[in-house]
Amino acid sequence: MLSVKPLMFDFMKATLRKIGNSQGVLIPKPFLTQLGLENEVEMNVEGDAIVLRRPRNSTREGWAEASKLIAKKNEDALVLGDFANEDDAELEW
Template identity: 40%
Template sequence: MTMQAAIRRMGNSAGILLPKPVLAHLQVQAGDMLDLDLENGRVVLSALKPHPRAGWAEAAKELAEAGDDGAAWPYFANTDDATLEW
């Protein structure tokens, strides 16, 4: 996929607008983060993969605020953990 894009002034910096087909190919949208590398005189953009646990803290807080953070399987309690032998 070969395309052209003009460099545009953006405040004290400069940038390019990524065409819609490029965004679709990278499976990203406005606001997502990209990894930027320089390789042999080329700029290489890659979609950043989110951390596997991204958003967990916020989700846990929402569950706690809703009062829905009890044990999902209360019969698998940790009361006997101290006596476990491996």
């Protein structure tokens, strides 16, 4: 967790700058440092504000690589083993 001293002001005016067909705002380094922002942000509109947040990790981030590593190490045996489907004959589809 970051232990950066909070900034001493609540709001700061910034100038919109034209970037192609869009516009951008330069975010001061102390803001970036305080929030731990680097290359990406999550952005949405809440009421009359544009809100930037640190990206949340994807729920399944890294799962594909981890499963490939498990398979490569031959550690992909079923934990519960096989189980019978004895009751399947009684099911009506």
